[in-house]
Amino acid sequence: xxxxxxxxxxxxxxxxxxxxxxxxxxxxxxxxxxxxxxxxxxxxxxxxxxxxxxxxxxxxxxxxxxxxxxxxxxxxxxxx
Amino acid sequence: xxxxxxxxxxxxxxxxxxxxxxxxxxxxxxxxxxxxxxxxxxxxxxxxxxxxxxxxxxxxxxxxxxxxxxxxxxxxxxxxxxxxxxxxxxxxxxxxxxxxxxxxxxxxxxxxxxxxxxxxxxxxxxxxxxxxxxxxxxxxxxxxxxxxxxxxxxxxxxxxxxxxxxxxxxxxxxxxxxxxxxxxxxxxxxxxxxxxxxxxxxxxxxxxxxxxxxxxxxxxxxxxxxxxxxxxxxxxxxxxxxxxxxxxxxxxxxxxxxxxxxxxxxxxxxxxxxxxxxxxxxxxxxxxxxxxxxxxxxxxxxxxxxxxxxxxxxxxxxxxxxxx
Numbered sequence: 076x077x078x079x080x081x082x083x084x085x086x087x088x089x090x091x092x093x094x095x096x097x098x099x100x101x102x103x104x105x106x107x108x109x110x111x112x113x114x115x116x117x118x119x120x121x122x123x124x125x126x127x128x129x130x131x132x133x134x135x136x137x138x139x140x141x142x143x144x145x146x147x148x149x150x151x152x153x154x155x
Numbered sequence: 156x157x158x159x160x161x162x163x164x165x166x167x168x169x170x171x172x173x174x175x176x177x178x179x180x181x182x183x184x185x186x187x188x189x190x191x192x193x194x195x196x197x198x199x200x201x202x203x204x205x206x207x208x209x210x211x212x213x214x215x216x217x218x219x220x221x222x223x224x225x226x227x228x229x230x231x232x233x234x235x236x237x238x239x240x241x242x243x244x245x246x247x248x249x250x251x252x253x254x255x256x257x258x259x260x261x262x263x264x265x266x267x268x269x270x271x272x273x274x275x276x277x278x279x280x281x282x283x284x285x286x287x288x289x290x291x292x293x294x295x296x297x298x299x300x301x302x303x304x305x306x307x308x309x310x311x312x313x314x315x316x317x318x319x320x321x322x323x324x325x326x327x328x329x330x331x332x333x334x335x336x337x338x339x340x341x342x343x344x345x346x347x348x349x350x351x352x353x354x355x356x357x358x359x360x361x362x363x364x365x366x367x368x369x370x371x372x373x374x375x376x377x378x379x380x381x382x383x384x385x386x387x388x389x390x391x392x393x394x395x396x397x398x399x400x401x402x403x404x405x406x407x408x409x410x411x412x413x414x415x416x417x418x419x420x421x422x423x424x425x426x427x428x429x430x431x432x433x434x435x436x437x438x439x440x441x442x443x444x445x446x447x448x449x450x451x452x453x454x455x456x457x458x459x460x461x462x463x464x465x466x467x468x469x470x471x472x473x474x475x476x477x478x479x
Contacts, residue, residue: 085212085259086212086443087212087363087442087443087444088443118363119164120164120165120211120212120363120364120365120366120443121363121364121366122164122165124164144363144444146444147212147259147260147261148259
């Protein structure tokens with residue numbers, strides 16, 4: 076029995092999976108995450124905003140590419 | 156008092172701005188969408204210049220510690236009081252203990268929360284507006300954060316206005332407003348004729364670097380007239396000898412940046428056009444990735460548009476006073 080949640084973006088912007096272009100991604104599919112853990116960043120208005128897991132679980136599929144342009148409320152990643 | 160529980164992503168206190176200090180490099184700041192800000196104030200019985208809460212893309216969650224009359228205008232952020240949806244562009248009574256929560260913007264980019272009596276912040280150089288780049292005005296010169304407490308000013312007649320809603324004809328549909336009018340100049344002579352046409356005909360897209368200082372747009376490259384650069388202008392063809400940048404001016408380091416309320420006040424980029432004052436609020440409601448088109452008009456048209464906008468606001472105020 077697994078509850079799948081989808082993390083959506085609260086704002087439009089550009090989605091990043093890494094804290095810095097030279098760094099590894101925050102998380103990969105299959106990783107365990109705690110509630111509140113950062114799974115990506117959205118850049119808008121020259122600021123970076125953390126996208127955090129809203130529940131603990133296993134990271135599923137990323138629904139957008141790294142550095143993709145995203146809209147508000149767009150699904151970003153699944154957590155099971 | 157209003158207690159902020161979640162501050163949103165770029166929430167500041169704004170009024171109509173800090174005028175008269177541009178020459179010392181102090182931009183006006185003030186509400187990015189003056190129309191929505193002003194209507195929110197009228198709905199709660201305030202003057203146009205009372206301080207409101209400007210929220211960008213993501214709204215606040217806050218608890219009222221006293222009874223108040225509020226109105227929310229501008230971008231639709233699905234506001235709720237104690238979980239129940241409330242109408243926007245309408246004056247609403249809230250009680251001590253009520254929680255107001257706004258979500259992300261589904262249409263438009265900036266929402267305004269006005270409270271009868273205004274948000275009570277100290278005036279700095281004549282204005283309560285926040286200018287975050289130097290950390291003055293508003294609430295401690297910065298964006299709102301969880302734990303902040305906002306005082307509410309004395310109110311006269313907010314209670315009488317509860318339930319007042321402005322007519323649909325006065326409520327903008329931001330999703331449809333993708334054309335903003337511009338006046339070409341001051342230094343549009345630096346663009347080739349073809350580039351001027353491109354500026355006015357191309358589809359521009361709001362980049363993720365678009366904030367209260369400036370809106371960076373993406374689209375085709377603009378070509379400059381070739382010339383030997385004058386002394387003091389720098390070598391880049393987009394450079395001129397320094398000049399003051401009008402608010403709304405479109406500078407083109409390569410692609411356009413429209414300067415907004417927290418503008419850099421001067422420098423050496425060619426400013427090839429200026430978004431007219433009546434349409435700057437519409438530009439400020441365009442979201443990242445939204446399209447923008449420029450339509451060139453002359454200065455008389457720009458003045459007429461400003462007059463028309465002021466008459467609209469006057470009509471809104473008269474209708475509210477008459478009890479719509």
